[in-house]
Amino acid sequence: MSILINKDTKLIVQGITGRDGGFHTMKMKEYGTSIVAGVSPGKGGREIDGIPIFNTVEQAVKETAANASVIFVPAPFAADAILEASCAGVGLVVTITEGVPVLDIIKVSPVAKRNGTKLIGPNCPGLITPGESLIGILPGNIFKKGNIGLISRSGTLTYEVVNMLTKNGLGQTTCVGIGGDPVAGLYFLELLEMFENDPDTDAVVLIGEIGGDAEEQAAKFIKEKMTKPVVAFIAGQTAPTGKRMGHAGAIISSGSGTAEEKIKALYQANVPVAKEPLEIPGLLKKKLGL
Amino acid sequence: MKIHEYQARNLFRKYGIPVPDAVVCHSVEEVEKNVPDDGKLKVVKAQVHAGGRGKAGGVKLARTKAEVVENARQILGMDIKGLTVEKVMVADAVNIEKEFYVGLVNDRNSKSVTLMASAEGGVEIEEVAKVSPEKIIKLAIDPLLGLMDFQARAVALQLFGEIMQALAAAAIIKKLYKLYIDTDASLAEINPLVLTPEKEVWAIDGKMNFDDNALFRQPEILKMREVSANEQKEIDANEKGLSYIKLDGNIGCMVNGAGLAMTTMDMIKLYGGEPANFLDIGGSSNPKKVIEAMEILLSDKNVTAVMINIFGGITRCDDVARGLIAALGQIKTEIPIVVRLSGTNAKEGLELLKSTGLPTVNTMREAAQKAIELSKKSKV
Numbered sequence: 001m002s003i004l005i006n007k008d009t010k011l012i013v014q015g016i017t018g019r020d021g022g023f024h025t026m027k028m029k030e031y032g033t034s035i036v037a038g039v040s041p042g043k044g045g046r047e048i049d050g051i052p053i054f055n056t057v058e059q060a061v062k063e064t065a066a067n068a069s070v071i072f073v074p075a076p077f078a079a080d081a082i083l084e085a086s087c088a089g090v091g092l093v094v095t096i097t098e099g100v101p102v103l104d105i106i107k108v109s110p111v112a113k114r115n116g117t118k119l120i121g122p123n124c125p126g127l128i129t130p131g132e133s134l135i136g137i138l139p140g141n142i143f144k145k146g147n148i149g150l151i152s153r154s155g156t157l158t159y160e161v162v163n164m165l166t167k168n169g170l171g172q173t174t175c176v177g178i179g180g181d182p183v184a185g186l187y188f189l190e191l192l193e194m195f196e197n198d199p200d201t202d203a204v205v206l207i208g209e210i211g212g213d214a215e216e217q218a219a220k221f222i223k224e225k226m227t228k229p230v231v232a233f234i235a236g237q238t239a240p241t242g243k244r245m246g247h248a249g250a251i252i253s254s255g256s257g258t259a260e261e262k263i264k265a266l267y268q269a270n271v272p273v274a275k276e277p278l279e280i281p282g283l284l285k286k287k288l289g290l
Numbered sequence: 291m292k293i294h295e296y297q298a299r300n301l302f303r304k305y306g307i308p309v310p311d312a313v314v315c316h317s318v319e320e321v322e323k324n325v326p327d328d329g330k331l332k333v334v335k336a337q338v339h340a341g342g343r344g345k346a347g348g349v350k351l352a353r354t355k356a357e358v359v360e361n362a363r364q365i366l367g368m369d370i371k372g373l374t375v376e377k378v379m380v381a382d383a384v385n386i387e388k389e390f391y392v393g394l395v396n397d398r399n400s401k402s403v404t405l406m407a408s409a410e411g412g413v414e415i416e417e418v419a420k421v422s423p424e425k426i427i428k429l430a431i432d433p434l435l436g437l438m439d440f441q442a443r444a445v446a447l448q449l450f451g452e453i454m455q456a457l458a459a460a461a462i463i464k465k466l467y468k469l470y471i472d473t474d475a476s477l478a479e480i481n482p483l484v485l486t487p488e489k490e491v492w493a494i495d496g497k498m499n500f501d502d503n504a505l506f507r508q509p510e511i512l513k514m515r516e517v518s519a520n521e522q523k524e525i526d527a528n529e530k531g532l533s534y535i536k537l538d539g540n541i542g543c544m545v546n547g548a549g550l551a552m553t554t555m556d557m558i559k560l561y562g563g564e565p566a567n568f569l570d571i572g573g574s575s576n577p578k579k580v581i582e583a584m585e586i587l588l589s590d591k592n593v594t595a596v597m598i599n600i601f602g603g604i605t606r607c608d609d610v611a612r613g614l615i616a617a618l619g620q621i622k623t624e625i626p627i628v629v630r631l632s633g634t635n636a637k638e639g640l641e642l643l644k645s646t647g648l649p650t651v652n653t654m655r656e657a658a659q660k661a662i663e664l665s666k667k668s669k670v
Contacts, residue, residue, distance in 0.1 A: 027604065076506065101504035102396050103474055107433045109401045139603035139634055154549020156573075159603045160654075163633055180548060181503075182398050209549055212398045235552040238537070238559045239568070246533040246548025246570040248503060249398070254341075254416040259556075276557055278655055 002129035002174040003149070003194040003201070004092060004118070005068065009133045010036045012060050012069040012090065014081045016053065017043055020096075021072035024137050025051070028070075031140040033133045036064035039084075057088040068092040070126065070135050078122060079104035086117040094135050095121035095185075102248075105183045112185075119185025123248065125155040125177035136177065146171015148284065149195035151188055152207035153180055153247070157235060161207060161277050168281035173201045180247025182211065188218035196226050203229045203288055205280060206271070208262055210236035211250045215262035223269035229287035232266050233274045234259045291500045293514045294337040296379045298478075298496035305469045307462050307480070309493050312381035321362040325380045327355040334361040337377040338370050339518075341414065346370045351383060373518060384492050389482035390449050391415050391426075392463055394470045396477075396501070400430040403470065405437065405463065407445050411482035437467040450485065458491040459483065473511050474504030523586065530582050532571055539564025541661050542593040542625075544583050546571055546600050546610075554599045557654050563662040566593045573605050577616035584621050595665035596627040597657050607631045607639030618646055626664035630657035 011028070015021040016038030026049065029035050035051055037060035044055030054060040057069065069085040071078060071093065078097040085093045086108075093112070100122040112119050120127060126136010130143040142159055144166040152158040158177055165172065176191055178184055188206065195201045208215040215234065222230050237259040239245050241252045252258050263273045272283045284290075299309045314337065315321045325332070336348030343349050348370050350361040358380055368375045389411030397404035407427045410418045418425055427445055431437050439460070446459035462483065470478045477499040484494050505512050517525060520536055527534035533548060537555070541563045545551035548570045555565035567590060571583045587596060600610050611631065618627070629650045631639040636652070643650050649664075651657045 024604075075503065099503045101474055101507070102476060102501045103403075103433075103471065103504065106396065106401055106403065110432070110434055137604060141634060142603070152549070154547065156545075156547025156601050156603065157549030157553055159633060160550060160553075160601045163601070183396060183401050207549070209552060214398065217399075233553075235549050235556065238555045238565055239552060240535070240537060243535050243568075244502070245535065245552050245568055250548065250552065254414075256416070276560060276655060277553065278653065 001198050001200040002132065003191070003198050004127060004174060004176070005129050005133040005135060007034070007132040009068050009135070010034050010064060010066045011133075011135060012036065012057060012064070012066045012085070013038045013072065014057065014069055014085065015072035016040055016048060016051070018072055022048070024072065027140070028134050031134040033135065036066050057084045057090065061088045061090060066090065068135060069094070071095040071097055073097060075099040075101070079108050082108050082119065083111055086112045086115045089115070090117060092118045092120070094124070094126050095119070096124065096126060096136055097121075098123040100181070102181070102183050105181070109183075120176065121179040121181075121185060123181045124179030124184070125158065127174060127176040129174045130172055138175070138177070142166055143175065144171040146173065147200060147202040148172045149198065149201040149204040150175040150207070151191045151204065152177050153209050153249070154207055154235065157207060157277070161205065161233070161280055164277065164281050165205070165284070168285070170281055170284055173198060180249050182249035184249075188214050189221050192218060192221055192226060192230070196228055201228065203231065203284055205284065206230055206232040208232065208234045209247065209250050210239050210245065210252050210259050211247075211257045213257065216265040219265040219269035219271060222271055230271045231274065231280055231283045231287060232271050233277055233280060234262045234266075291502055291505060291511070291515055292339045293498055293500070294339070294377070294516070295335065295496055296337055296377075297514050298498040299493075301469055301473070301498065302493055302496050305465045307465050307493050308491070309496070310382040310384050312379050314377055314379050315362065316377050318359060318363050318366065321359055321378070321380065325355065325358055331383040332358050333381050333383045334358055334365060335379045335381065336365045336368060336370060336375040337379055338373045338375050340371040340373055343370060348375060384484060384494060385486050386482070386484045387487050388485045390459070390484070391418070391479070391481045392466065392483050393477070393479040393481065394467060394475070397430065402430040402433055403467070405429040405431060405445060405467070407449055409449050411484070415479070415481065431467070436471070437464060439464070455485060455489060455491060462491060462493065474501045474508050475499065476501045527586055531579060532569065532583055532586065534586055535568040536590060537565050537567050538592070539566045540592050540594045541665055542566045542569075542587040542590065542596040544569050544571060544580075544587060544596065544598045546573060546605065550599065550601060554597065554654065554658075557658040558597065558661065561655070561658045561662055563658065563665065566590055573603075577613040580613050580617035581620055584617060588621070588623055588625065593625060594668045595661045596625055597661035598627060598629045599654060599657055600631050602631065602633035602635060602639065606635040607633060608635045608642060611639035611642040615642065615646055618648070626668050628657050628660045628664065630654060
């Protein structure tokens, strides 16, 4: 088992004819993801590497029974692409695009909710269930099937951590990059709950960073609702106040959203917080009694 | 993106929110020439992108024109939180019976624009939030319906307690919401919103921030952008596809990915050093990007050692190594550089880097330790 995606996930790529969309479509396909369609308005009827292209998501879903979509379209058009997929009944929409206006995501969110669509991102690396399905831009080669769930606000930092997990024999059920924007789709709470309910996940790694109070909420949830161990890492302890640290959501505003507050909340929920990424495998093994 | 108070007030006025008359001046001469000598009580306010101007002495009342000039003389050129005051706004002062706070902000948790209001106006709202959060009214606005009239009325009535005043305030709140949505703001505050003894409602001080992601569709807002020297450096870097923030330490770092870049800074600190910057070069192995990143890094004269921290994912480490070799061949510097490569094809990458003679390591911990060690030597 896993969460959100598995070998039965049938994926549409929106923006498949763009540079990034095209490149990562090939990478995902190489990994073994079942890509059933691409969508690119005006290019319907063509094929790219055996993948049929449609003009609309609705047509693509009708023809292929796709149940997930990944979005590579440029930021000004990303919200429309998300809505198109959601309104066509796609259950999971993963937005890789960076720089999407926050008010666009705020508008899209209630529509997705009404349609029963789960959103991930924007500005995220995607997610992977190792050995089954990869959606997004994650480097598939560093992941390995196993029993650890991972949720992260970051991209490269996630790869760094996963690489260490894999090298230490700690494979993963599903790893989800939730993205670096202030307003985003699925977040810590929803995903922690999914991992808690996934019989194959035995422990969860949570990678947070400065900005907002999602880690504090996660800590509360872990304390009250979770039976499985969680190990955390928080980036940005040395970040100055009032500066966006690359990610739009990684900002300490007027003294709130600091790493210290988050680490404190996690400790209080009995979640060990690694001082550096290198400590994560050891902390996990200790929690799992390995 | 931040704007000045006077710019926020101009937007308020455009949207029909009542603000007292004001003049913006860049020099004492302009103050002498442009501020009317009308005998009205005036307030002289520093225009900088920083909070706490009042505490810093950047806001002063003046009874006469001579006092206005004298206050402006003191405030212009003043340093507030590291920023030099280059402009003052001289506004008509308003008699205040009561002060309120009204603000709109993008709220992460409710995924909505949230209206915040408080009868504790004129003080920093963050302080109110910490000390007595129950004094802040919060309302998540449905993005599809917008702020409804009855909601604005209800919130305003809670603040003012009297319906005629509440209706005036509700109209202002509605206008503020329209302005917020129209301009892709990320924060809009009226603090204070005041009730005068004549029972009029005025917006006295305004603050607005805007969503950087939406600036592409907000040309009028973008025109208002004013940046300090440090911010200009950050914007220049951004235009090159780099994300750079200067810090106060001496160990420069160059990293692929924002989360990893923050972690790199933390690691330098953890092992006893001080990071000089945040620098995310993104996912490319393009030598040009590395050269540009190095130029920005080394333009900071505090830097005494550099730590390059790359995790290869889709981007392969051997490609990154080739990029680094090409870049380092063009950059002449005495400053020691440590390179850490890990991930996809790290072994090949490290092998290639041997030709440069640069110290190379496998882990972030080693890289941080080595960079700190080298920075100490290079200081001597």
